[in-house]
Amino acid sequence: DIVMTQSPDSLAVSLGERATFNCKSNQSVLYISNDKNYIAWYQQKPGQPPKLLIYWASARESGVPDRFSGSGTGTDFTLTISSLQAEDVAVYYCLQYYNSPQTFGQGTKVEIK
Amino acid sequence: EVQLVESGGGLVQPGRSLRLSCTASGFTFGDYGMNWVRQAPGRGLEWVGFIGSEASGGTTEYAASVRGRFTISRDNSRSIAYLEMTSLKIEDTALYYCTRGRNYPRYWGQGTLVTVSS
Numbered sequence: 001d002i003v004m005t006q007s008p009d010s011l012a013v014s015l016g017e018r019a020t021f022n023c024k025s026n027q028s029v030l031y032i033s034n035d036k037n038y039i040a041w042y043q044q045k046p047g048q049p050p051k052l053l054i055y056w057a058s059a060r061e062s063g064v065p066d067r068f069s070g071s072g073t074g075t076d077f078t079l080t081i082s083s084l085q086a087e088d089v090a091v092y093y094c095l096q097y098y099n100s101p102q103t104f105g106q107g108t109k110v111e112i113k
Numbered sequence: 114e115v116q117l118v119e120s121g122g123g124l125v126q127p128g129r130s131l132r133l134s135c136t137a138s139g140f141t142f143g144d145y146g147m148n149w150v151r152q153a154p155g156r157g158l159e160w161v162g163f164i165g166s167e168a169s170g171g172t173t174e175y176a177a178s179v180r181g182r183f184t185i186s187r188d189n190s191r192s193i194a195y196l197e198m199t200s201l202k203i204e205d206t207a208l209y210y211c212t213r214g215r216n217y218p219r220y221w222g223q224g225t226l227v228t229v230s231s
Contacts, residue, residue: 001177040217042158049210049221050158061219093158097216100174102148104158 002027002096006105012113019081021108023094028074031098038098041070041079044107045090053092054079086112115139115220117211122225125201133196133225135211142192143167146215149185149196151207152224159207163215164194179205201229 003026013019029038037057042050052061054070057077067082081088089112094105121133135147146169149161162175164185173185184197194211206229212218 038216044158049223051221052217052219055217095158095217100163101176102160102163104160107157 001101002029002098002103004094004096004103004105006092006094006108008108009106010109010111012111013081013084014113015086016083017113019084019088019110021079021092021110023072023077023079023105025075025077025096025098029096029098030074037073037077038096039070039072039077040095040097041068042093042095043088043090044093050093081110084110084112115213117213117220117222119209119211119222119225122209122227124228124230126231127201127203127229129201130197130199131201131227133198133209133211133227135194135196135222137192137194137211137213140213142187143189145213147185147187147194148212148214148218149194150210150212150218150221151205151227152210153204153207156207161196161209165215198227201227203229205229 005024007022039057041054044050053064058070069080071078091107091109093107116138118136125131146165148163151159162185165172182200187194208224208226210224211222213220
């Protein structure tokens, strides 16, 4: 199974500041034939199901604010919130869908400093 | 509008069985694979299993932690996916979500809570 490791486990950022967190896989999730990284990012707020933010590592889901961006390739990926808003307080998960079983990272909790 | 509604959760004793349902609407159910994902209280997300679309023959895949105990099936005529859980363990206690799609699930239900306790 592909193991996904997120860092840090938690992060406190001031409103309006940049938040950056990482996701690392123990093997490449880049499919060479289509040059796509099989990584998605989700946001989960308390009492809600996860919400898709980013797929193919950097494609922003429709309706997601452009302050959210994803980057990376191969085994190392980053989700960036360019200017943290109060409503961004949540837990963020990465997911690899390169192969079965799909595996999630353990999550990064984002709070306001 | 795509909707997924899970049901069937509840309190069950260890070793017993339970069947969860995921009722879908707003799309052609048979065209999509469906996943089950669970989340233990206060914990992260764990993929449980997948059933392929009607065109793919409805092939199934399972996480190692549930393989041999859980079975996913689907009724395309009723737009329902099922998760049959047997030999339940305390560690199966979780909120169970169904999601749509093979790759990056875009649509999730609200989940149904399964509590395994004596």
